[in-house]
Amino acid sequence: MRQSRLFTKARREAPTGEVAKNAQLLVRAGYIHKEMAGVYDFLPLGLRTLHKIIGIIREEMNAIGGEEVLLTTLQNPEIWKKSGRWDDTVVDVWFKTYLKNGGELGLGNTHEEPLAALMTEHISSYKDLPRYIYQFQNKFRNETRAKSGIMRTREFIMKDLYSFSKDADSHKEYYEKVAIAYENIFKRVGIGDKTYRTFASGGSFSKYSHEYQTVCDAGEDTIYIDVSKKLALNKEVYDDSEVYATSGITKENLKEEKAIEVGNIFTLGTKFSDALGLSYKNAEGKATSVYMGSYGIGPARLMGTIVELLSDEKGLVWPESVAPFSIHLVSLGKSGDDISKIADALYEDFVKTGVEVLYDDRDMSVGQKFTESDLLGIPKRIVVGRDAIATGTFEVCERANGEVVKKLRTELLA
RNA sequence: CGGGCCGGAGUAUGCCGGUAGUACAUCUGCUUUGGGAGCAGACAGACCGAGUUCAAUUCUCGGCGGCCCGACCA
Numbered sequence: 001m002r003q004s005r006l007f008t009k010a011r012r013e014a015p016t017g018e019v020a021k022n023a024q025l026l027v028r029a030g031y032i033h034k035e036m037a038g039v040y041d042f043l044p045l046g047l048r049t050l051h052k053i054i055g056i057i058r059e060e061m062n063a064i065g066g067e068e069v070l071l072t073t074l075q076n077p078e079i080w081k082k083s084g085r086w087d088d089t090v091v092d093v094w095f096k097t098y099l100k101n102g103g104e105l106g107l108g109n110t111h112e113e114p115l116a117a118l119m120t121e122h123i124s125s126y127k128d129l130p131r132y133i134y135q136f137q138n139k140f141r142n143e144t145r146a147k148s149g150i151m152r153t154r155e156f157i158m159k160d161l162y163s164f165s166k167d168a169d170s171h172k173e174y175y176e177k178v179a180i181a182y183e184n185i186f187k188r189v190g191i192g193d194k195t196y197r198t199f200a201s202g203g204s205f206s207k208y209s210h211e212y213q214t215v216c217d218a219g220e221d222t223i224y225i226d227v228s229k230k231l232a233l234n235k236e237v238y239d240d241s242e243v244y245a246t247s248g249i250t251k252e253n254l255k256e257e258k259a260i261e262v263g264n265i266f267t268l269g270t271k272f273s274d275a276l277g278l279s280y281k282n283a284e285g286k287a288t289s290v291y292m293g294s295y296g297i298g299p300a301r302l303m304g305t306i307v308e309l310l311s312d313e314k315g316l317v318w319p320e321s322v323a324p325f326s327i328h329l330v331s332l333g334k335s336g337d338d339i340s341k342i343a344d345a346l347y348e349d350f351v352k353t354g355v356e357v358l359y360d361d362r363d364m365s366v367g368q369k370f371t372e373s374d375l376l377g378i379p380k381r382i383v384v385g386r387d388a389i390a391t392g393t394f395e396v397c398e399r400a401n402g403e404v405v406k407k408l409r410t411e412l413l414a
Numbered sequence: 415c416g417g418g419c420c421g422g423a424g425u426a427u428g429c430c431g432g433u434a435g436u437a438c439a440u441c442u443g444c445u446u447u448g449g450g451a452g453c454a455g456a457c458a459g460a461c462c463g464a465g466u467u468c469a470a471u472u473c474u475c476g477g478c479g480g481c482c483c484g485a486c487c488a
């Protein structure tokens with residue numbers, strides 16, 4: 001993409017009042033725009049990165065048998081009344097609204113109820129199980145206090161996977177598969193070494209659930225890590241003696257850290273299938289409740305976590321896997337001169353070979369181009385300058401570590 | 415939801431109960447081009463409402479909005 005065609009502009013300063021590092025950098029670099037507290041738009045560069053993250057999650061979900069759907073945001077209260085979760089005192093993050101005829105509606109904050117209701121039409125026999133259904137869908141949560149930039153927002157895309165199994169044993173088996181898929185995801189987006197499977201309270205569904213917590217000072221949660229076991233405990237279960245027996249963690253070895261919850265996996269059991277009438281006939285012809293699990297990841301929060309963890313004083317730093325472009329091609333020529341002709345040709349070559357390249361073809365000062373390039377955080381920068389004419393070489397700079405090498409055109413395209 | 419701070423050109427800020435100043439950005443012109451260039455000129459601003467006052471951007475109250483701390487996070 002030609003940068004002259006990119007409508008967003010990088011800015012020197014972050015807006016007043018935006019304190020979170022992730023939002024400061026993403027706003028300055030033109031990846032996102034704040035509409036209001038806890039509500040952010042994704043602009044072209046930000047959307048590309050978000051889509052890269054979503055793509056990685058999708059691959060991992062498909063690899064463990066996930067089938068993708070897209071359920072609605074508008075929610076029918078009748079379904080939620082069956083599980084008791086329409087009540088504002090039970091779920092306090094509802095956004096509710098009205099139909100023209102006065103009927104009440106909700107904006108979905110999660111999708112256990114509608115999906116369980118939907119699956120009653122498709123699951124009737126043990127032969128129909130297991131099923132694994134997931135989506136990337138806009139959730140609405142009326143948080144009392146939005147904070148931390150894109151980490152806790154009132155409207156956000158969530159990947160939510162729901163598993164429908166015959167019984168607790170087959171559920172447990174799949175639950176562990178999801179855990180591995182999650183670990184793959186966090187590894188692939190570049191935060192694997194700082195992300196811990198963490199025991200947390202399970203709510204009313206099961207004794208414990210698991211969170212994936214990424215160690216980071218910007219995090220809202222406090223966890224206790226057993227480094228050798230690569231496991232952790234959320235502070236909320238720290239004083240629960242049973243968790244140590246369950247997890248095999250010993251209290252003495254724990255290290256306290258701040259962390260960001262980047263994912264969670266829950267055992268739901270039959271709570272929702274009982275409430276919504278989701279059952280199947282087993283081999284003996286007996287009606288049996290479907291055993292459910294739910295598994296969430298917030299792609300935007302994951303994006304914010306990557307920013308918090310990997311960016312530096314110059315700006316964003318993306319791993320190749322989630323960068324909006326692989327290469328930032330920066331021309332130091334002026335439109336029409338020899339340098340920019342070489343840059344144009346190189347750009348066309350990259351486009352032809354399918355390389356994702358952002359081409360800074362704008363007429364502006366060198367310093368400004370480099371500073372903006374650093375801010376955008378694209379993994380590799382290729383500079384077309386006087387060397388391109390003098391020696392036919394191009395400077396290639398790694399954003400992450402600043403390493404610079406000179407390469408010939410043929411080496412770049414190889 | 416409790417507490418605190420804040421609200422002015424596109425962005426960031428200084429001063430101020432009496433003509434809203436500056437920097438950056440933007441536009442025009444000339445020069446400049448390997449780390450946010452220079453000169454000249456131009457465009458552009460007080461969240462809303464009430465009160466006090468001869469006079470309110472400034473003081474007071476209320477609303478709305480933003481950020482932070484805490485609580486909450488099914």
